Amino acid sequence: MMIIAGNWKMNMDRASASALVKTLSAEIKPLTAHLDMIVFPPAVLIDTAINASPSSALAVGGQDCHFNANGAHTGDISAAMLVDAGCQWVLVGHSERRSDHGETNDIVAAKAEAALSAGLKVMICVGETLAERESGKANDVVAAQVLGSLPQDLPSDRFALAYEPVWAIGTGKVASPEDVDDMHNHLRAVLIGRNPDYAAVDILYGGSVKPDNAAGLLALANVGGALVGGASLKAEDFLAIANAAPHS
Numbered sequence: 571m572m573i574i575a576g577n578w579k580m581n582m583d584r585a586s587a588s589a590l591v592k593t594l595s596a597e598i599k600p601l602t603a604h605l606d607m608i609v610f611p612p613a614v615l616i617d618t619a620i621n622a623s624p625s626s627a628l629a630v631g632g633q634d635c636h637f638n639a640n641g642a643h644t645g646d647i648s649a650a651m652l653v654d655a656g657c658q659w660v661l662v663g664h665s666e667r668r669s670d671h672g673e674t675n676d677i678v679a680a681k682a683e684a685a686l687s688a689g690l691k692v693m694i695c696v697g698e699t700l701a702e703r704e705s706g707k708a709n710d711v712v713a714a715q716v717l718g719s720l721p722q723d724l725p726s727d728r729f730a731l732a733y734e735p736v737w738a739i740g741t742g743k744v745a746s747p748e749d750v751d752d753m754h755n756h757l758r759a760v761l762i763g764r765n766p767d768y769a770a771v772d773i774l775y776g777g778s779v780k781p782d783n784a785a786g787l788l789a790l791a792n793v794g795g796a797l798v799g800g801a802s803l804k805a806e807d808f809l810a811i812a813n814a815a816p817h818s
């Protein structure tokens with residue numbers, strides 16, 4: 571099933587989070603017949619988001635987790651804590667984690683493994699910088715991120731991949747449908763090369779997805795959804811993006 575996910579990043583408060591989730595929950599029932607809808611609030615707003623969602627139609631995920639199960643890691647949260655809070659998903663390897671916190675592929679793979687062990691589904695993020703794209707290295711960089719960030723023996727029904735070119739995140743510069751098509755076809759081949767079972771894994775595009783560009787991106791053969799940052803903070807925009815998704 572195609573996935574439309576909202577990454578709230580370090581935004582919102584209890585009142586705005588509750589209002590947004592209530593509006594989404596009231597509207598998404600018909601959409602969830604053909605879409606998985608997920609929001610990734612900041613950790614302290616997970617409880618608020620879950621309490622504001624009367625049905626389980628809207629899944630909630632954490633934006634990160636530690637690779638250890640517990641212990642002396644001040645400021646971090648574990649995958650089991652996310653499960654305990656009611657999360658079904660966790661994002662790992664977002665480019666802002668890779669750049670702000672120096673997360674390597676090995677760390678991302680360890681986090682994904684911890685998340686799987688705790689019972690979460692993982693959305694693993696990859697994407698090249700502008701310099702890497704301009705020097706013609708985007709395909710190689712992203713393939714290396716995928717191969718390095720996926721834990722061994724990762725079941726195909728427990729993860730999604732999100733391709734987010736760093737230069738398109740929060741910049742308003744969306745990748746062209748041609749570039750997204752090329753990269754997603756490449757990523758499909760990389761996934762299948764790793765494991766033939768990955769033929770049906772959703773590969774989401776992320777990077778300045780908005781209501782006016784969503785339909786063109788979501789119609790592409792190997793685009794299995796969208797990971798939306800800025801536009802996921804407004805119910806109207808997030809719903810418009812979900813409504814732009816094809817029904818099959």
Ligand code: PEP
Nearest residue numbers: 739740776777778799800
């Ligand atoms: C993101 O945070 O994953 C993202 C894609 O952000 P934006 O949609 O704001 O570019």
